[in-house]
Amino acid sequence: MKFFVVFILFLSLLFSADNYILVTKATKKAHLNSIYSKLKRVGEKMLYIKNSRSYIIYTGPYGNALSSKKALSRIRYYFPHAKISMRKQEQKSDVLQQKVKNKKTDSENSSQLFYTNNHKSGSFIKFGTGFSSAVSTHSIESGTVKINEPNSNGISYTLGAGYNFKNGFFISTNYMHLNTDDIAFDNIYASLNYKFENIKKFTPYFGLMSGYSRLGWSVGPIDSVDPVSNNNSDSLFFGTLAGVLYESTENFSYFINYDCLFMQHTTNIDNSTATSINISSLKHNTLHSLKLGIQYNF
Structure with missing residues (x-):
């Protein structure tokens, strides 16, 4: 019972x-x-x-x-x-x-109090532009080499496409171009990012990047009639980024982000003569960028 x-x-x-x-x-x-x-x-x-x-x-x-x-x-x-x-x-x-x-x-009532489009899955494309600076270091290996310090600051452009996951992660493939008076960078890379909890329509995020970079020279680093130099440079790189997304509508978002790339670009400079050996190297190891852009979410 x-x-x-x-x-x-x-x-x-x-x-x-x-x-x-x-x-x-x-x-x-x-x-x-x-x-x-x-x-x-x-x-x-x-x-x-x-x-x-x-x-x-x-x-x-x-x-x-x-x-x-x-x-x-x-x-x-x-x-x-x-x-x-x-x-x-x-x-x-x-x-x-x-x-x-x-x-x-x-x-x-999420359109009034809560707006969480950034945590929905789906594809997106984006475009950004901003200011970039590539830090350079000149090292003399032998003799005396005088260079024209390159202008390594300029306006950069970025195109990208990616996919948002429901758990807050998103991935993207990107192309970045930086052109100054003296040099140009062309970077192709992938990024893995995580979006934190959004505050109203603002969503902070953090990411890791990895890719390939090409450095080309418009104006050589030394004044010489026939310099024996390998001016162009290729490098793999990795980097970090941090930014904030602002949701304007269900499909459009604006973003601002800072990223830092760690590269190993080396420009070998050989200005030797019959009587002296003059060899040096110019390295670009970091590239800093601050960008503003727009993102379209499908």
Whole structure:
């Protein structure tokens, strides 16, 4: 008999309706955006009750305990202290239901309060332009070599295409061109990036780059009628970048980013004569860029 009573109670809990999950609490409205993004990643909507001190975040309702437990296992990836709330206090339940009825949940009003296009999957293309500077170092190996210090600063252009993943990562392939009065860089590279939680329409991101760089000279580094020099240079490189995306519309975003490339470009300079050996090298090891651009999301 006792077993039968316990079994009936278990079934009543297992299949009871209107279960919710108490996710977390937030003291500021600005925090809701981050919470909403995390819940959306695991396929859950967000509800909240506002009191005088904080926002109490829920998700649901769930028709039975089994579905709420499955949802809880996903939600605890981001919110380890989340728990199932049976919502037996009628007054609180009525308040929450009123939110659902009148507000249509925050996920349905995302265009006003939450805008999370940057965490949706899909392809994109982008164009950017900005200021770039390539640091050079001249080293004399033998004799005396005087060079015309190259102008290594100028306006750069970048074209790229890539793909956004739902988990915040995105990849891209890119082409960059920098042309100064004396030298030109042509870089082809790939990048792996991660977007952090967006704040309103601003999304910070960080990335790693790797690719191939070609350095060409428009004006030689030395004054000579017939210099014996290998002016052009090829190099593999790696780099880092950091930036911020601003979502203008569902399809268009603007970005600003800084990137730093670490290269090994070496221009060998040989200005030897019949009576003296004059050899040196000019190295370009880093390239810094600050860019503004626009991105179109498909």
